[in-house]
Amino acid sequence: MLPNLIVIGAMKSGTTSLYHYLSLHPEIVMTPKKELHFFSNEQRWSQGVEWYQSCFANKAKIRGEASPGYTKYPLVNNVPDRMYSVVPKAKLIYILRDPVNRILSQYVHYRADGTEHKTLSEVLADLKTSQYVYNSKYYTQLKRYLQFYPEANIFVTTLEELNA
Numbered sequence: 001m002l003p004n005l006i007v008i009g010a011m012k013s014g015t016t017s018l019y020h021y022l023s024l025h026p027e028i029v030m031t032p033k034k035e036l037h038f039f040s041n042e043q044r045w046s047q048g049v050e051w052y053q054s055c056f057a058n059k060a061k062i063r064g065e066a067s068p069g070y071t072k073y074p075l076v077n078n079v080p081d082r083m084y085s086v087v088p089k090a091k092l093i094y095i096l097r098d099p100v101n102r103i104l105s106q107y108v109h110y111r112a113d114g115t116e117h118k119t120l121s122e123v124l125a126d127l128k129t130s131q132y133v134y135n136s137k138y139y140t141q142l143k144r145y146l147q148f149y150p151e152a153n154i155f156v157t158t159l160e161e162l163n164a
Contacts, residue, residue, distance in 0.1 A: 001053065001056040001057065001058070001059060001063055002049075002052070002053055002056055002063070002086065002087050003031075003056055003063045003064050003065050003087060003090060004062060004063055004064070004087070004089065004090050004091060005022075005028070005062050005063065005064035005065075005090065005091050005092075005093070006064060006065055006066070006067075006070070006083065006087070006090050006091075006092050006093070007019060007022075007064065007065070007066035007067070007068075007092075007093045007094075007095065008067070008068075008070040008071050008092050008093065008094050008145070009067075009068035009069070009070055009071030009072070009094060009095070009096075009135075009141070010068060010071050010094070010095065010096045010097070010102060010135055010136070010138065010141070011068040011069070011071075011072070011102070011106055011135050012068075012097070012102050012105035012106045012109060013068070013095045013096045013097040013102055013158075013159050014095050014097065014159035014162050014163075015034075015066050015068045015095055016034065016066075017162060018066065018093065018095055018162060019034050019066040021162075022064060022066075025062075027060065027061045027062055028060065028061075028062040028063075028064060029056075029058040029060035029062070029063055029064070030064045030065065030066065031055050031056065031064070031065045033055075034065075034066055034067075035066065035067045035068070035069065036052070036055060036065050036067055037067045037069045037070075038051075038052045038055075038065075038067070039067070039070060039078075039079045039082045039083045039086075040067065040069040040070055040072065040076045040079050041069070045082065049086055052086070070083070071094065071135070071141040071142075072131075072134065072135055072141075073134070073140065073141055073144055074134065075131055075134060079144075080144045080145045080147065080148050080149070081148060083148070084148035084149065088148075088149075089153075090149075090153065091153050091154075091155065092145060092149060092153060092154045092155070093154075093155050093156075093157065094138075094141070094142060094145075094154060094155070094156045094157075095156075095157050095158065095159060095162065096138050096156070096157075096158055096159070097158055097159035097160065098159075098160070099136035099138070100136075102135065102136050103124075103132045103133065103135075103136055104120075106132055106135065107120055107123065107132060142154070142156070
């Protein structure tokens with residue numbers, strides 16, 4: 001079995017909450033581990049489709065996973081085409097939030113876990129190359145998926161809508 005539902009991001013936009021809410025539905029089985037990163041991590045991708053398939057042993061009507069790393073272009077390439085090559089009929093959920101709030105949340109997260117040592121001013125000094133800004137360029141991320149998946153297969157929502 002392969003997934004037929006994938007939450008593709010964006011980071012710090014409610015993917016964890018959405019993952020948990022979906023897992024509560026009786027007809028949906030989400031992977032036990034939230035972030036598989038199969039399509040975005042070279043090591044995971046090299047494990048092959050058989051490994052990915054083994055994460056979806058349950059024969060539920062809807063099988064899903066959530067990996068916000070799927071919308072980190074240009075830092076991570078080839079995700080939409082890889083995804084389409086494995087699960088061309090999957091439904092995708094792209095959850096996003098106010099871009100400035102998302103950037104601040106990611107920055108605080110990275111500072112707290114020790115992966116970011118620069119000031120906020122330093123990481124945003126060049127908006128054209130900042131990884132924080134890339135993740136908030138929602139249309140740039142989405143249009144890459146639209147090259148492979150029809151609009152009908154992609155549901156876009158926001159953290160604000162999820163909270164409401």
